[in-house]
Amino acid sequence: MDYDTVIIGAGPGGSMTAKTAAELGLDVLLVEKRPEIGMPVRCGEGTGIKGLKELGIPKNKKYIAWETKGEYIYSPDGKRLEIVEDEPNGYVLERRMFDKYLALYAAKAGADIRTRTYAMGIKRENGFLRIKLKHFNEVYEVSCKIVVGADGIEGTVGKWTGLENRTKLSQMTSNVQYEMVGLKLENPEVMEFYLGRKIAPGGYAWVFPKGEDIANVGLGIRPTGKDTAFEYLNRFISSHDYLKKGKKVGMVVGGVPVQGPITKSVTDNVLLVGDAARHVDPLTGGGMYNAMVCGRIAAKVIREAVDTQNFSEEFLMKYENEWREKVGAGLMRSLKVKEVLEKLSDEQMNQIGKFLRGMKIGKLDIKEVSTSLLKLPPEFIKFVESLL
Numbered sequence: 297m298d299y300d301t302v303i304i305g306a307g308p309g310g311s312m313t314a315k316t317a318a319e320l321g322l323d324v325l326l327v328e329k330r331p332e333i334g335m336p337v338r339c340g341e342g343t344g345i346k347g348l349k350e351l352g353i354p355k356n357k358k359y360i361a362w363e364t365k366g367e368y369i370y371s372p373d374g375k376r377l378e379i380v381e382d383e384p385n386g387y388v389l390e391r392r393m394f395d396k397y398l399a400l401y402a403a404k405a406g407a408d409i410r411t412r413t414y415a416m417g418i419k420r421e422n423g424f425l426r427i428k429l430k431h432f433n434e435v436y437e438v439s440c441k442i443v444v445g446a447d448g449i450e451g452t453v454g455k456w457t458g459l460e461n462r463t464k465l466s467q468m469t470s471n472v473q474y475e476m477v478g479l480k481l482e483n484p485e486v487m488e489f490y491l492g493r494k495i496a497p498g499g500y501a502w503v504f505p506k507g508e509d510i511a512n513v514g515l516g517i518r519p520t521g522k523d524t525a526f527e528y529l530n531r532f533i534s535s536h537d538y539l540k541k542g543k544k545v546g547m548v549v550g551g552v553p554v555q556g557p558i559t560k561s562v563t564d565n566v567l568l569v570g571d572a573a574r575h576v577d578p579l580t581g582g583g584m585y586n587a588m589v590c591g592r593i594a595a596k597v598i599r600e601a602v603d604t605q606n607f608s609e610e611f612l613m614k615y616e617n618e619w620r621e622k623v624g625a626g627l628m629r630s631l632k633v634k635e636v637l638e639k640l641s642d643e644q645m646n647q648i649g650k651f652l653r654g655m656k657i658g659k660l661d662i663k664e665v666s667t668s669l670l671k672l673p674p675e676f677i678k679f680v681e682s683l684l
């Protein structure tokens with residue numbers, strides 16, 4: 297056997313799995329098809345400080361661009377709900393560096409890493425797996441006990457191994473973002489979210505600061521067949537004075553699966569992690585934390601599987617049960633809130649905004665937005681129901 301585990305995809309999910317598995321003493325190979333880990337970036341780069349701390353990721357200036365203290369959430373009428381804390385609670389990262397450093401931490405822990413190495417297929421042999429890899433023109437195989445599909449939204453490990461994880465176009469948001477400089481940000485310490493059918497139908501627009509006058513300005517929409525995300529974003533920018541004089545220095549496009557987690561993430565010798573298992577939050581589109589936290593759970597279960605030499609689906613269900621316990625309820629709650637939000641007209645959203653502003657919420661971690669919304673008093677839930 298060449299490796300205990302081969303992990304396909306060096307995004308946050310794959311690298312966190314590789315790092316934890318190597319720390320637990322397993323022989324690990326992490327393969328990434330791109331020549332450079334972290335590139336190209338497909339992310340708004342916003343995340344919570346609490347989550348990274350929980351995962352033991354060092355606070356390193358190499359990949360933390362900026363700290364934020366809260367959110368301004370704008371309803372379609374342009375009025376905002378301010379949720380700002382005294383201390384920083386969010387980071388805007390440099391994903392190209394963050395992903396690279398996570399892989400570097402995995403390598404330091406003992407994982408082997410092969411970039412520009414494309415996984416082409418998987419076959420089963422005597423209870424183990426052989427993974428076909430391609431590096432430039434060289435095609436070869438490695439054997440392992442367990443493979444982890446951390447291969448993101450375009451991943452094929454699920455398809456190769458009989459796990460249904462395809463995402464239809466209708467179940468994705470289409471996202472586009474510019475990195476912009478020369479902006480006149482009113483408060484560079486907050487992440488801004490803009491809601492509204494005319495702004496971003498089925499999604500939202502965001503302004504995530506990366507400096508006093510630098511920000512990721514983007515939006516995600518459910519494709520309507522009419523205007524593209526790109527057209528919505530250009531319109532959004534030109535309708536805001538503080539954005540329209542800024543200069544665009546980079547562009548990101550990508551899809552986010554927003555239909556909630558897959559129904560089954562394990563089969564014999566195989567686990568899926570992160571976007572490949574649709575661990576991304578359907579409401580916010582945030583997926584980094586969930587990918588990493590599930591990767592860490594996966595690594596621990598792989599350690600136990602190797603110790604007991606049991607690579608069966610039945611045993612690996614431990615992973616599925618644990619990730620559902622950790623993030624499953626939150627994902628389902630977000631899905632529910634998203635489905636409610638999608639039904640609201642702009643006027644109804646304005647009314648909810650007014651209601652929430654009246655409540656003077658004050659503190660709220662955006663990562664827990666869905667949980668918090670459902671924790672609001674029954675009168676709020678009734679209020680929303682009365683609008684539907």
Ligand SMILES: Cc1cc2nc3c(=O)[nH]c(=O)nc-3n(C[C@H](O)[C@H](O)[C@H](O)COP(=O)(O)OP(=O)(O)OC[C@H]3O[C@@H](n4cnc5c(N)ncnc54)[C@H](O)[C@@H]3O)c2cc1C
Pocket residue numbers: 304305306307308309310327328329330334338339340341342343413414415416446447448449450451452471472473514548549550551552569570571572576581582583584585587
């Ligand atoms: C525009 C946009 C904005 C976003 N903003 C945020 C945000 O602000 N905050 C947040 O938390 N999340 C955000 N997300 C979501 C976040 O980027 C993902 O949820 C996160 O990257 C998932 O991590 P992952 O490790 O599961 O997959 P990925 O990061 O997608 O990594 C998968 C890796 O697998 C590799 N791969 C695929 N197939 C193969 C193969 N056959 N062989 C070898 N390698 C392979 C890919 O090259 C890739 O590097 C955003 C997404 C988009 C598109």
